[in-house]
Amino acid sequence: MGKTIIAWTQQTWNPTTGCSHASDGCRFCYAETLSLRFGRSTLPWTAAHAAENVVLHPERLRIPYGWRQPSRVFVNSMSDLFHERIPDAFLTQVFAVMADLPQHVFQILTKRPERAATWAGPWPPNIWMGATVEDRKQVRRIAVLRQCAAQTRFLSCEPLLEDLGELDLTGIHWVIAGGESGMHMPRHRERWMDHAWARHLRDQCVAQDVAYFFKQSSGVRTEMGTQLQEEDGTLSTWQQYPTHLGYVPTAGAPARMEGMEDGAAAQDAPPTGLWADAPKPSRAARTKRARGPSAQARTQTAR
Ligand code: SF4
Numbered sequence: 001m002g003k004t005i006i007a008w009t010q011q012t013w014n015p016t017t018g019c020s021h022a023s024d025g026c027r028f029c030y031a032e033t034l035s036l037r038f039g040r041s042t043l044p045w046t047a048a049h050a051a052e053n054v055v056l057h058p059e060r061l062r063i064p065y066g067w068r069q070p071s072r073v074f075v076n077s078m079s080d081l082f083h084e085r086i087p088d089a090f091l092t093q094v095f096a097v098m099a100d101l102p103q104h105v106f107q108i109l110t111k112r113p114e115r116a117a118t119w120a121g122p123w124p125p126n127i128w129m130g131a132t133v134e135d136r137k138q139v140r141r142i143a144v145l146r147q148c149a150a151q152t153r154f155l156s157c158e159p160l161l162e163d164l165g166e167l168d169l170t171g172i173h174w175v176i177a178g179g180e181s182g183m184h185m186p187r188h189r190e191r192w193m194d195h196a197w198a199r200h201l202r203d204q205c206v207a208q209d210v211a212y213f214f215k216q217s218s219g220v221r222t223e224m225g226t227q228l229q230e231e232d233g234t235l236s237t238w239q240q241y242p243t244h245l246g247y248v249p250t251a252g253a254p255a256r257m258e259g260m261e262d263g264a265a266a267q268d269a270p271p272t273g274l275w276a277d278a279p280k281p282s283r284a285a286r287t288k289r290a291r292g293p294s295a296q297a298r299t300q301t302a303r
Pocket of ligand 1: 019079
């Protein structure tokens with residue numbers, strides 16, 4: 001219980017830990033729950049306790065140099081890299097490591113895109129920058145993220161708390177959607193995701209040529225119900241990745257469990273997520289993607 005395999009990534013790297021709530025999506029933050037449960041934090045992740053809870057780990061900066069296999073790496077699954085308590089000097093070191101290891105894709109996700117938008121970088125192609133958009137109030141983060149110089153920008157619409165309405169996805173390359181999970185869910189029916197909201201997002205991604213990844217339904221356990229329910233009740237798998245820069249995602253992720261110590265890297269993991277010197281997709285391929293994958297193709301991407 002409390003362990004998570006995050007489907008859209010392959011490893012986590014936490015050069016900092018701890019955080020404080022930024023918006024309603026943080027209300028049942030799994031990182032806070034795990035940290036309090038395992039004694040890594042002793043105080044709730046409120047703004048008042050941020051000084052105690054946000055911890056820098058300079059000793060972890062060199063961990064990615066030990067990974068032999070190219071991976072997608074979720075940076076700060078247990079924190080927020082752009083939290084105001086993290087000094088610029090430390091951020092500079094984290095970015096230097098990521099820029100130094102182009103064989104990996106580093107996926108940063110923040111609820112503080114304002115700082116990311118003004119961060120000078122470097123922003124090489126292997127650093128993807130995402131912002132959480134969990135409800136209509138946070139749709140404003142899309143415009144902020146668009147100002148970031150990252151070459152791949154993505155949205156994590158998880159926990160998806162309501163229909164987000166009509167979105168302008170200009171400058172956005174990837175959208176992840178998913179419902180909230182956790183032991184609290186039976187007591188909080190108001191936070192359950194309606195698949196119609198996720199379908200609305202999917203349809204807008206298809207129409208605007210944005211890669212779409214449906215991660216999970218709401219539930220007690222995470223990463224359950226990984227298929228999107230269509231209007232007619234059938235299920236489909238949507239696990240697309242942004243490929244506009246020639247990134248070639250492959251399945252067979254070296255899964256890491258949330259809450260594990262960094263350093264137990266996937267040394268023996270199969271090769272995955274290789275960059276290709278591939279030409280840009282043809283017009284025909286782009287058109288095909290805009291129409292959405294066939295049922296067979298959707299199934300194949302899930303393998
Ligand atoms: S920003 Fe992320 S890590 Fe920080 S409290 Fe919110 S959900 Fe948790």
